[in-house]
Amino acid sequence: DQQVKQNSPSLSVQEGRISILNCDYTNSMFDYFLWYKKYPAEGPTFLISISSIKDKNEDGRFTVFLNKSAKHLSLHIVPSQPGDSAVYFCAANPDSNYQLIWGAGTKLIIKP
Amino acid sequence: DADVTQTPRNRITKTGKRIMLECSQTKGHDRMYWYRQDPGLGLRLIYYSFDVKDINKGEISDGYSVSRQAQAKFSLSLESAIPNQTALYFCATSDFISGQETQYFGPGTRLLVL
Numbered sequence: 027d028q029q030v031k032q033n034s035p036s037l038s039v040q041e042g043r044i045s046i047l048n049c050d051y052t053n054s055m056f057d058y059f060l061w062y063k064k065y066p067a068e069g070p071t072f073l074i075s076i077s078s079i080k081d082k083n084e085d086g087r088f089t090v091f092l093n094k095s096a097k098h099l100s101l102h103i104v105p106s107q108p109g110d111s112a113v114y115f116c117a118a119n120p121d122s123n124y125q126l127i128w129g130a131g132t133k134l135i136i137k138p
Numbered sequence: 139d140a141d142v143t144q145t146p147r148n149r150i151t152k153t154g155k156r157i158m159l160e161c162s163q164t165k166g167h168d169r170m171y172w173y174r175q176d177p178g179l180g181l182r183l184i185y186y187s188f189d190v191k192d193i194n195k196g197e198i199s200d201g202y203s204v205s206r207q208a209q210a211k212f213s214l215s216l217e218s219a220i221p222n223q224t225a226l227y228f229c230a231t232s233d234f235i236s237g238q239e240t241q242y243f244g245p246g247t248r249l250l251v252l
Binding site: 032035058060062067068069070071072075077115117119125126128129130131 | 178179239
């Protein structure tokens with residue numbers, strides 16, 4: 027049973043528009059969430075994170091929103107750029123366990 | 139220079155062969171991990187180590203073993219490779235600051251078992 031779900035395998039967005047990637051989780055004990063970005067032939071790289079004590083964290087063009095009651099987080103990229111085309115993974119850090127739990131990833135394609 | 143390196147980057151082997159994937163890090167982290175990635179399944183944890191004397195099985199450890207030779211080195215072995223171990227393998231290290239963990243990945247090893 028997947029504890030972290032990214033239900034959209036892929037997403038296509040026009041350059042300059044907003045990209046919204048979604049992630050749902052099932053365990054209310056998760057207290058820290060991360061987004062990673064992965065290019066082909068490279069390892070995932072850390073992008074942005076959020077603690078459960080916050081509902082928003084912003085870093086430049088990237089903003090992560092956390093809705094604890096809905097067990098949902100989203101990553102907003104605005105404006106989207108061609109270099110944002112990659113696979114994005116959502117991950118959660120359980121309070122009692124230091125292993126990250128990973129979603130299956132969403133492939134973002136930015137169209138020129 | 140990369141903080142987390144993996145060798146080899148690509149490997150083709152035959153069923154039944156023993157193979158070792160190596161990982162080195164210069165980040166000074168105590169925690170190291172081995173993951174595999176399969177299409178549509180995201181990252182699945184094989185083994186992890188919180189220090190040189192601490193080795194733990196992950197979600198999918200069957201068919202794999204690991205060795206933590208030093209703080210900076212963590213190797214993954216397939217004792218007798220089988221075709222369904224064909225995958226992309228990633229090593230990662232992590233820091234754990236203020237109760238929050240961030241992982242840093244190597245470039246990956248693409249393994250094909252024929």
